[in-house]
Amino acid sequence: MAEVAVKERRILVAVDEGEESLYALxxxxxxxxxxxxxxxxxxxLLYAKPPRTVYPAPLDGTGYMFSTDMISSLERYGKEVADCVTExxxxxxxxxxxxxxxxxxGDPRDVICEMADKLAADVLVMGTHGYGLIKRAFLGSVSNHCAQNVKCPVLIVKKPKTK
Amino acid sequence: MAEVAVKERRILVAVDEGEESLYALxxxxxxxxxxxxxxxxxxxLLYAKPPRTVYPAPLDGTGYMFSTDMISSLERYGKEVADCVTExxxxxxxxxxxxxxxxxxGDPRDVICEMADKLAADVLVMGTHGYGLIKRAFLGSVSNHCAQNVKCPVLIVKKPKTK
Structure with a gap:
């Protein structure tokens, strides 16, 4: 019998805090x-963590300044969320x-698009929050953006509405 | 050994004249x-045929009228394209x-969305023409529209650019 070539694929799944992305997974x-x-x-499994914000020093008297404690606790929180989602x-x-x-x-849109290209993913899988028209117009849709900008096939999985 | 349940899926693939949709298939x-x-x-395999146009009678003197011959040859042509694509x-x-x-x-956007729901498709597969920003703004993107409006997962497959 002829030997069949093994088909190797790299499947990239974008995950975040929402149940929608775990449903997609x-x-x-x-x-x-x-x-x-x-x-x-x-x-x-790819998780995009909000970027470390640079807080301007409040030299002009109008800015808010977070204490070093608060910054490090925000960062700790960000890391905990990332660990929790990926686990x-x-x-x-x-x-x-x-x-x-x-x-x-980084911004999920950039992180996901760059990683799909960098890894030469065979397919990108992502959920969608299914925002309404208004919310989508403001927030932009991550899945829309990726579907338009990523070179590989994109699978968009919507979580069915539970009654 | 326990009997394994057979998993049945209905996979809907939208096809049209473009090579993009055959690549997606x-x-x-x-x-x-x-x-x-x-x-x-x-x-x-789903093909959306442009709807039979209703030609207004040129009573107001401004309309164009196609002869019956021309209408029937347009319709014949539409049917031939449909046959060719589906074959x-x-x-x-x-x-x-x-x-x-x-x-x-009908309009491909409506036909595809309605059929995905009617058939309770497990997944909708479609190509994308990869129009530029300007063309997309005018034409709208069928795949975008479907990804936003269809309930089932949507797989958008882009044809890689040939060098």
Whole structure:
């Protein structure tokens, strides 16, 4: 019998605090990850952490200044959220061999697009918050932005509304 | 050994005249359709045909009127394009058992969204023309619209640029 070439894929899943992204991950595990022995999928979990804010010194008398204590506790909090999200996501993938986790600081839109290209991902999977028209207009949609700017196929998974 | 439940999925692929949509179909065949015997995938190919235009009678002297001959030849042409696209797409799926074809008249955005809901598709797969910013602003993006309005997961596949 002819030897079948092993198909290797790198599947990038963007995760965040929302349940929507964990739903997208679970959909991906059930529908995209292959259980065919001739496929070797590597799952990469990507969390974009809000960037470390630079606080201007209040020399002009109008700025707010956070104490060093507050800055470090904000940073600690950010790290805890990142750990919590990635741990939760990793737990969902416990049956997989190849799972990597990446935490990057920055605007999720930039972080996700850059990482998809850098890793040469075969597919990007992401949830969507399903904001209404108004909220979307202000916040912009991360998934829309990525679908337009990422070169690889993008799978957008919406969490069904629970009744 | 416990009997494993067969997973049935209905995968809707929107096809049109562009190579982008056929590329999306081929990506779907290679990456989404499962070759696991415990999965039963039905592939539904959907082509949205431009609607039959209603030509107003030129009573006000300003309208254009097409002769009956021209109308029927336009319609024949539309049908030929639909046949050609769906035949080409079906040929690509010749190794699959369960392939259905649907041709519906109307704006692709409405046709695709309505059909995804009506069929309770598990996933909608579509290509993207990758228009630039200006063209997208005028034409609107079918894939954007569908990603925002369809309830099921949407997979947007971009055709890589050939050098």
């Amino acid at each position: 679970s959909w991906c595990l059930n529908n995209v990850i292959s259980d065919n022995p001739n496929s070797k999928d590597t799952l990469v 939760k996501a990793k737990k969902m993938c416990k049956d997989l061999h190849d799972v990597e986790t990446i935490v990057e600081s | 081929s990506w779907c065949l290679n990456n989404v359709i499962s070759d696991n015997p415990n999965s039963k995938d039905t592939l539904v 080409k797409a079906k040929k690509m799926c010749k190794d699959l058992h369960d392939v259905e074809t649907i041709v519906e008249s």
